[in-house]
Amino acid sequence: MLSRIAESLFWIGRYVERADGTARILDVHLERLNQLPLNEQRTVSANLLAVMGATPGTQEDGPPGVQELLARLAFDTAQANSIAGSLAAARENARRARETVSTPVWESLNATWNGLAAHRQDVVGTYRFCSWVIERTATVQGLADSTMSRDDAWQFLSLGRSLERADMTARMLATGDEQAFRLSWVNMLRCAGAYESFLRSRRAAFGESFAAEFLLLDRLFPRSVVSSLRQVEQALIALDPQYHRTGAMDQARRLVGQARTFLEFHHTEDLMAELPEHLERVQAACAGASDAITAKYFSQAAERAWTGEKI
Structure with a gap:
C-alpha cells in the first residue's frame, strides 16, 4: 500500500x-x-x-x-x-x-x-x-x-479511529474533572454513550469515582480508554507482527502498551485525585504514538498536499 x-x-x-x-x-x-x-x-x-x-x-x-x-x-x-x-x-x-x-x-x-x-x-x-x-x-x-475487508486498509482506518477515541475519551474526562465544569457523573456517562452499560455493570454503585473508573478502565466498553488503547495495539500488531524474544521494538506499541498496562495494573485508593495525572499520561502516549506511526509508515515529503495532526 x-x-x-x-x-x-x-x-x-x-x-x-x-x-x-x-x-x-x-x-x-x-x-x-x-x-x-x-x-x-x-x-x-x-x-x-x-x-x-x-x-x-x-x-x-x-x-x-x-x-x-x-x-x-x-x-x-x-x-x-x-x-x-x-x-x-x-x-x-x-x-x-x-x-x-x-x-x-x-x-x-x-x-x-x-x-x-x-x-x-x-x-x-x-x-x-x-x-x-x-x-x-x-x-x-x-x-x-x-x-x-480486514486488510491493511481497514487496519489503518481502525488504528486512527481507536487512537483518536482514547484521546477524546481522556479529553471528555478532563472536562468533567475541572471544578468550573461541574459535570454530573450521569452527564459524563451519557456524553460517552455509556450510561446504560455502566448501570448494567455497576448496578447499585453510583458516583463520579465509579463513572470515571468505568470510562477509564473498563475492558469491555469500546469507548473506555483501556479498551481503545487495546484496539490500537491490536491494529499495530496486525500491521506489523513482530517476533522478538526481548520485547516489542515498535515505538508506537511501546508507548501505547506502557500507558495501557499502567492504567490496568496501577492500584489507587483515590482515583479522582490521580485522574488528571492519568489523563495527561494517556494524551501524551496518544500524541507520541501518532508521531511514531507517522515516522514509520507515512511519507514525509514536504510537497504533500495535506497534513495530519494540526492540534
Whole structure:
C-alpha cells in the first residue's frame, strides 16, 4: 500500500472519531452553558476550548463566550479540531484514497460534508447539529466495518479511529474533572454513550469515582480508554507482527502498551485525585504514538498536499 493512501485512511479514522467525540462533548456542555450567568459562561467556554486544544481568537472584551465556543468547536472549517473542520478533512482524505475506500463510505462522507451548510450557527441549531453529527459518524463507521475487508486498509482506518477515541475519551474526562465544569457523573456517562452499560455493570454503585473508573478502565466498553488503547495495539500488531524474544521494538506499541498496562495494573485508593495525572499520561502516549506511526509508515515529503495532526 502506498504511504499516502495509508496516511489518508489513518486520518479518515481520526477525523471521523474526532467529529463524533467533539459533538458529544459540546452537546452535553451546551445544556449547562445556557443556564449559567454570562461570567461563568465565559469561564467554562475558555476552559473547554483549552481542553479541546482549540486556540481562541483575540478577545478585547475578555474570555471567549458561547458564540465563539460554537464557532471554534462546531462550525469553523479552518480548525482541524472542530466538527466541521474534521468532517471536511475526513472527506478530503477519502477523496484522495477513493480507489481504496469503499463506495458506501465515500458516499456517506460526501453526503455528510454536503449537509454541513444546512445547520444554523446558534445554540438551538447546535443541539440538532451535534445529534446529526453523532448519527452521521456512526453511519460512516458502521459502513466501514461492514463494507471493507480486514486488510491493511481497514487496519489503518481502525488504528486512527481507536487512537483518536482514547484521546477524546481522556479529553471528555478532563472536562468533567475541572471544578468550573461541574459535570454530573450521569452527564459524563451519557456524553460517552455509556450510561446504560455502566448501570448494567455497576448496578447499585453510583458516583463520579465509579463513572470515571468505568470510562477509564473498563475492558469491555469500546469507548473506555483501556479498551481503545487495546484496539490500537491490536491494529499495530496486525500491521506489523513482530517476533522478538526481548520485547516489542515498535515505538508506537511501546508507548501505547506502557500507558495501557499502567492504567490496568496501577492500584489507587483515590482515583479522582490521580485522574488528571492519568489523563495527561494517556494524551501524551496518544500524541507520541501518532508521531511514531507517522515516522514509520507515512511519507514525509514536504510537497504533500495535506497534513495530519494540526492540534
